[in-house]
């Protein structure tokens with residue numbers, strides 16, 4: 570590890586430890602995301618979202634696209650829409666080194682998964698490519714997977730999936746087919762996934778192509794099934 574990275578990480582750790590908590594969205598003291606901002610965030614519910622892509626539907630049935638072409642992930646659950654305070658907190662977690670944000674967000678995710686849904690055998694965060702992990706110093710999906718794993722009482726298995734290719738940002742890709750092409754072959758899975766029900770965890774699903782690429786890789790390696798839980802879905 571380079572000295573600059575060590576120094577940057579030390580500064581970020583000190584910041585996380587010493588600065589009094591204040592809300593990433595409204596600035597109110599006391600927590601990294603205050604209860605008022607959480608309450609005002611747009612929650613996505615099971616009876617108002619497609620169960621395979623988390624986009625809004627009238628009655629929680631499959632959307633037209635998922636019924637015509639079912640994706641590899643059998644269920645995608647998103648706690649919030651990616652806007653307002655949730656957007657602010659993801660940006661703080663991801664780009665401002667505010668790792669202390671993860672427990673409150675991961676807790677919301679575990680609550681959204683709930684107790685009625687089938688519990689997975691293993692919680693697997695969407696991995697970063699090692700070069701990106703080196704420059705950021707942590708994987709935000711792994712930070713969110715911690716509290717999810719703890720609250721669902723299921724183990725984190727980061728060893729089951731790796732990112733082989735550092736796929737480019739998806740913002741420029743104009744359609745789903747183009748995005749899907751860019752993420753094929755991005756992941757590699759361990760044969761230890763055989764017969765396991767995997768719960769993928771990520772911060773934001775901008776499209777579902779990254780999650781579905783990971784899910785397909787896990788299924789190809791013998792996983793019994795793949796579900797996914799994200800903090801936020803971009804609508």
Ligand SMILES: [Zn+2]
Nearest residue numbers: 592595603606
């Ligand atoms: Zn707030």
Ligand SMILES: [Zn+2]
Nearest residue numbers: 619622632635
């Ligand atoms: Zn759908």
